[in-house]
Amino acid sequence: MRDSEQLAQSSVSQVVTPGHLLYGCLIQKSGALGEIRLKSSIELEKLRSTVIMAEPHTKTTSDYLSCSVSKEVLAVFEKAANYMKNYNQIHLNEGHLLKALINSHKVDHLLTEENKQIIIRLATSSRDMITHLAAYSFPDITSRFIDKVSKKEETELIQFMETHFSGWLDTIQFAFQQAEQNIYIARNDGGKIIGFAAYDTYQHKKGYFGPMGVLPDCRTKGVGYALLHYCLKDMKEIGYEYAIIGGAGPLEFYEKACRAVVIPLNE
Structure with a gap:
């Protein structure tokens, strides 16, 4: 402004x-x-x-x-x-x-x-964005409260989604039907889930990051930033040259967090 x-x-x-x-x-x-x-x-x-x-x-x-x-x-x-x-x-x-x-x-x-x-x-x-992973390096993030979800945590995460991010419930349920769950979760000091992020899950597409969600009172604390980068690290290790961030919003978060750029719309 x-x-x-x-x-x-x-x-x-x-x-x-x-x-x-x-x-x-x-x-x-x-x-x-x-x-x-x-x-x-x-x-x-x-x-x-x-x-x-x-x-x-x-x-x-x-x-x-x-x-x-x-x-x-x-x-x-x-x-x-x-x-x-x-x-x-x-x-x-x-x-x-x-x-x-x-x-x-x-x-x-x-x-x-x-x-x-x-x-x-x-x-x-919301817009699709893209970030280049060829030269990507995992930032200095030290968080003992972020882990890849396990099958035994399915019920807990589904309940969290139903309560806080119901719009993404079907997507996360689909992820649990796959051989490997490409989902990370963040917990607070008390062990409660406060955020999630996924990849190779959005619209059932490979090479896509998302969805991601963090409880409002836990934002601005680096939780979303950490979840994003744990996923991008995995995607680079898989061998993806790029990561597509599907339906991104807010755009400026991804611009700053991982140098993502908006994919122009075709007329």
């Missing part, structure tokens, strides 16, 4: 409006946001010129930004935060913001219907 604030400081009102948020998202050059620039007809310089001349009727403050914002921006942040919670995530990202901006109709005057649909398709939905 730094780009949005910087643009606001050079604007007539020096107040962040929905247009500033839109520009701040679209100016990014990498990942799904960079793909928008390639596949849409959005003219960023024209958008910038329009946004810096906007004069909001009201201004207030927000916990997300250090400078003044319009009341419309507060409404966008509230909507974006609701999307974040609905996705069971804990960090507000550009995908949440863009979805909120478009669905709240705060930037209708800045985007064509076609460009709105392009943004929704490319930046606000």
